[in-house]
Amino acid sequence: MVDFFDLYLSEDCPYGDETTELLGISGKGRLRIMSREHGVAACMDDLGDVYRRNGLEIVSSLSNGAEFNAHDVIFEAQGDLPALFRLWRVSQTFLSLVCAIASSTRFSVELAHKVNPDLIIATSRKTHPGFRKYELKAVKTGGGQHHRNSLSDSVLISPNHLNIVEDIGRLRSTRKIEIEPRTREEAFRYAQLADVLLLDHFGPEELGSLVPELRSLNPGLEVAAGGIDLKLVAEYAKYVDIIVTSELYYSKPLDITAKIKKL
Missing domain, CATH: 3.20.20.70 (Aldolase class I)
Structure with missing residues (x-):
C-alpha cells in the first residue's frame, strides 16, 4: 500500500522545488507549526516519523490527544532547509485535517x-x-x-x-x-x-x-x-x-x- 505522505510528496514535489532551488536556499533552518484556534492533536508520531525519514530533527511535538489553543506551537523541527520547505505545506495540510477530526470527535463524545x-x-x-x-x-x-x-x-x-x-x-x-x-x-x-x-x-x-x-x-x-x-x-x-x-x-x-x- 502506498503511504499517504509518499503519495502527497510525489504530487507536491515531483521534480524538485523550483522556487527553493532558484533562490539558492541552503543550510540549516527551523520550521514551527502553530494553530490559530483550539483543537486536539492527532497523528503527531506519524508526522515525526516522516521528518526523521527525511533526516530532520524533532525539536518539540505535542502528544496525541493533547489539547492546544490559538497561537500554541504544535510541532517544531529543524535541519536541512530545502527538506523543510518540501515538507512544510504537506505537514500543515495533514495536521489541519487530522486534528480537526480528533477535535470534532472529542466534542461529539x-x-x-x-x-x-x-x-x-x-x-x-x-x-x-x-x-x-x-x-x-x-x-x-x-x-x-x-x-x-x-x-x-x-x-x-x-x-x-x-x-x-x-x-x-x-x-x-x-x-x-x-x-x-x-x-x-x-x-x-x-x-x-x-x-x-x-x-x-x-x-x-x-x-x-x-x-x-x-x-x-x-x-x-x-x-x-x-x-x-x-x-x-x-x-x-x-x-x-x-x-x-x-x-x-x-x-x-x-x-x-x-x-x-x-x-
Whole structure:
C-alpha cells in the first residue's frame, strides 16, 4: 500500500522545488507549526516519523490527544532547509485535517456522554481513499471508535444486500451479525437474528418507542443509530448504544500555519 505522505510528496514535489532551488536556499533552518484556534492533536508520531525519514530533527511535538489553543506551537523541527520547505505545506495540510477530526470527535463524545456515559461514537468506512489509516487514528485519539475498519473485518447486511438475498434467517457467523433494516417492520423481523441493528434515518422520537420493543425480543441486542446530524447527538444518545457516522471525516480543517527561519 502506498503511504499517504509518499503519495502527497510525489504530487507536491515531483521534480524538485523550483522556487527553493532558484533562490539558492541552503543550510540549516527551523520550521514551527502553530494553530490559530483550539483543537486536539492527532497523528503527531506519524508526522515525526516522516521528518526523521527525511533526516530532520524533532525539536518539540505535542502528544496525541493533547489539547492546544490559538497561537500554541504544535510541532517544531529543524535541519536541512530545502527538506523543510518540501515538507512544510504537506505537514500543515495533514495536521489541519487530522486534528480537526480528533477535535470534532472529542466534542461529539463529550456531548453524548453528558446524556449517556456508555454511548459509543463510531465511524463508518466512508473514509477518503488513501487516508483511512490517519482518519481512523484521529477518531480514536478524539475518543471515538471504529464501527468498521473494512469489508474484511465485519458483517453488515445493508438494504442493498437485502434487495438481493431476502432469506437470511439461517445465517451463521463467527463475527457479530449487524443488519440495517429498511423499515420498522424489518427491524422487528431481524431483531432476534441480529447481534446489532443499525437503524439508519430513524428519528429520536421513533427510536424512543421502538428500541424498548426490540430489546424485549432480544435483551442482548445492541442498537446503533446512523444517518444523523451530530448536532443532535444528545437526542439520540438517550436511546441507543452506538451512533455511527461518517460526518467526522468531513470536519472543517483547523486553521493551522507554519513559519520557517534560518539557523
